[in-house]
Amino acid sequence: MTTQLQNDFSTMKPNRPWRPTPRKMAEDFLVIAIAAVLSPVIVQFTGLAGISGNVLTFFVLSLVGSIGISYSRQGRKAVGNAVATSLIYSSFALVMLPLASILYTVISRGYQSLRINTFTQDMSLTQPEAAFDQGGALHAILGTLILVAIASAISVPLGILTGLYLTEIKGRAENLIRFLVQAMSGVPSIVAGLFIYSVIIIGSGGHYSGFAGALALSILMLPTVARTAEEVLKLIPNDLREAGVALGATQWRTVVMVVVPAARSGIITAIILGVARVAGETAPLLLTILGNNTTHFNPFDAPMSALPLYTFNLFRTGLNTAISRAWTGALVLMFIVLVLFIFARLGSGKKK
């Protein structure tokens, strides 16, 4: 008897009552289809127009449809649930819409003037109006690389030290420092630019340089590196620290030879996130490196260019060809930032 029952249970097909039945799915699909067909008709007969009008009518119609269908299925209480569900789904769609639009626009428009010479030539001998197979963004790409390298050289060690202070030393000022790092991450980029301008550029008599720009970027990069480094150092189990000390190591040997190597991939993530944060900054560079059309390697003696600044300045000229070049600059910049970001995410994802 019991064995038979067990057999019955084991061969029973699980019917998942929460799953939508084909009938329900058909009804949902019908509502959306009717809304999609009706909305252009309504747009024709009312003052609404364009894509935006169509989207709005479609949204209202499908909302009304889902209210009606949920009322007929489960009564009044289900209506609130249906409305909330539609609103939550559409708010997510509303976030994806601009993201998709931005990615599409940057790629499609940036592609138009993307040539090999974008990476091999600078704008020193080329007017923005020239054909797209002349001139390029080499100076800006190199400038961004140099600026980011210097900014990292300054803020990565300091950021890691700050992270270590918050997790290893835990001194009396721990809470104060944590608060200040948070406050620093909220400093507007233009303020960082103004600060460097008032110290370095005015201090040296109006002498714009790539180094000043890198200093401004390092102010913005430091809190990102410090906060991420603190997060990953916190994840290192205390057992490792205790094991190090129990083996007779001093604290600094424990930190340098056990804790930091254990957190290595997380610290690399912190660096990448910091780089991605500052590679796209425009405002501080406007006040510190000024912009330039020639390829320039020395960061200490003259104005430089960087990809965001190149994009911004070309846009400001207002010429169609220049704006097309600006989109190409934006494409290269976005490619760099997104690749860095995805690397950072993959690195942090593997560990968890």
Add this chain to the structure above:
Amino acid sequence: MPDLSALPETLPERRELTTVPRFSDKVFRGVVTAGGFVALIVLGLIAVFLATRSFDVFRMFKLGFVTGFNWDSGDPDNGITPILGIGSMLIGTLVVSFVGLFFALPIAVGTALYLTYYAPYWLKKPMTILVDLMAAIPSVIYGLWGFFILMPHAIYWAKLINKYLGWFPTFSVPLPIFERSPFIAGLVLSVMIIPIITAVSREVFSQVPLDRIQAAYALGATKWSMIKTVVLPFGSSGIAGGAMLGLGRAMGETVAVYLVLNLYFLPNFHVLFSAGGSVASMIVTKFGEAGSLELKGLMAAGLVLFIVTLVVNYLSNLIVRRASRTGR
């Protein structure tokens, strides 16, 4: 059994047991502590330098610098005295940021709810990464997109709002010019701060105790009534903190706003009209042709912006920290 009586001639020296750090540790702790105080030093230097460079401006215009609406660098040859005031820009910053927050807050909370409770399991991770990725897109790209792609759509919406809600003072326009309005700048800002608010809200929503959620379901709640009675009350202060964080970010945004906002030195509350203000964008706009006094004025504007964002960030951190400590 070992012979205990046969002790060695010389006993090994007793190991020194001490909690006093070695010399190397003292150096290490000193270096790390010094590194930890960099944030303090940098923030202090920013405040000190901007304050000293803008001291003259504050002495000349006193509080009028913050409350005055006019920005005129003056013309000594024709006897026009300079007058610098960022009141209209401050008001403009608030207007633009609040328009941004108005759109961003409900959408961001909805997205966080979607990612935590509605999205299918396999979709959660990639979609979370995509939303986070929006925070990494450079602001100059947001500005370009806002100018070329969003503006035509936004003008259409602005006209529609003006047509049907124009009787309300904020939505009326003195002239039918809808380009580069605070409304459009606010829309661009809302797209930029949505990932920030979403990230903070998602963090709080994921901490909602599972037993409360299950209790709500056991009492017969629908998904929405569970969210309304359990998740939102639990996460409310986290959402508020995230909103403040987004507000701070929106106030300091420079380039994107510069590209889509028409700066105008009078306070304008007609959000659909092509005139607005933003302290950060004003600094970029005026920087190129600024004389020495005007430059000091820009430093002063930067100092005001610095203080305002510090206060907003401080409040947001306070709220978020309290939220994560008590879970309420």
